[in-house]
Amino acid sequence: MLKQRVITALILAAIFLAALFGLPSGYFSFFIGAVVLIGAWEWANLSGFSAIWQRSLYVLVILALMVGASVYLGFEGEASPRLNNEAIRDLLLIGCGWWALALLLVQGYPSSALLWGHKGLRLLMGLVVLIPTWVALVYVRQQVNGAWLVLLLMLVVAVADSGGYFAGRRFGRHKLAPAVSPGKTWEGFAGGFIANCLLALILSQALGLGLIGILLVIMPTSLVSVLGDLLESMVKRHAGVKDSGSILPGHGGILDRVDGITAGAPVFAMALLATGVFSSGASV
Numbered sequence: 090m091l092k093q094r095v096i097t098a099l100i101l102a103a104i105f106l107a108a109l110f111g112l113p114s115g116y117f118s119f120f121i122g123a124v125v126l127i128g129a130w131e132w133a134n135l136s137g138f139s140a141i142w143q144r145s146l147y148v149l150v151i152l153a154l155m156v157g158a159s160v161y162l163g164f165e166g167e168a169s170p171r172l173n174n175e176a177i178r179d180l181l182l183i184g185c186g187w188w189a190l191a192l193l194l195v196q197g198y199p200s201s202a203l204l205w206g207h208k209g210l211r212l213l214m215g216l217v218v219l220i221p222t223w224v225a226l227v228y229v230r231q232q233v234n235g236a237w238l239v240l241l242l243m244l245v246v247a248v249a250d251s252g253g254y255f256a257g258r259r260f261g262r263h264k265l266a267p268a269v270s271p272g273k274t275w276e277g278f279a280g281g282f283i284a285n286c287l288l289a290l291i292l293s294q295a296l297g298l299g300l301i302g303i304l305l306v307i308m309p310t311s312l313v314s315v316l317g318d319l320l321e322s323m324v325k326r327h328a329g330v331k332d333s334g335s336i337l338p339g340h341g342g343i344l345d346r347v348d349g350i351t352a353g354a355p356v357f358a359m360a361l362l363a364t365g366v367f368s369s370g371a372s373v
Contacts, residue, residue: 113168136211184221184355225358249281256280285311302366317352
């Protein structure tokens with residue numbers, strides 16, 4: 090199983106890096122869009138719609154919404170799009186607002202399932218999880234040094250996850266959300282956050298940028314990425330499944346691998362938009 094997980098992870102990393110650095114920013118959005126559509130296929134199943142035609146219909150709805158979002162953003166499929174920042178901000182605000190509400194739902198589980206447990210409502214949840222993720226990654230990639238910024242986003246989410254895992258194993262005593270994910274602890278949560286603060290300090294020194302500005306981007310992204318993991322765990326627990334899918338041998342589904350990114354990406358993009366900390370052209 091471990092060998093299978095490692096092989097799958099290496100293949101995924103190679104495909105992602107090739108798309109990230111090999112495709113122009115506009116075409117990278119199509120790659121991310123394909124990933125989002127696979128996520129939509131899995132989300133429909135988590136929502137209780139297991140028939141192929143039902144899942145296919147949901148994928149088409151997500152596709153139509155991405156096309157609509159593209160028109161709103163001013164993206165017409167060109168290699169290097171110039172996006173409407175006001176439209177970006179509007180859609181990112183929806184995504185960030187959703188994750189503020191998601192925090193309350195996770196905290197209130199299982200009682201909160203009365204508010205979102207219906208199959209149709211879970212489908213709606215998928216819209217505000219998936220579409221802002223796509224918008225955020227499209228926006229980040231089209232920035233100066235956008236490929237490196239996307240990689241930084243992935244690194245922040247990975248550091249929060251890995252730091253949380255090791256700190257939780259060593260110091261974990263107090264459960265973070267026992268009804269949702271019994272293995273997560275407040276100590277692990279703090280460990281991931283501290284690890285990302287150290288990452289911000291390293292970046293500040295390496296790039297010659299202000300530490301406060303970098304912290305304003307990295308800290309909220311680190312904090313909310315944990316919420317993405319918890320939300321998917323909550324939905325899977327309600328659906329009675331262990332993984333979101335089986336497309337990735339040894340790893341489960343696409344959503345199992347990108348849950349932290351779905352929450353972290355809109356917050357990361359909004360922080361970039363608000364602070365402009367990496368817009369000076371410094372190599373990231």
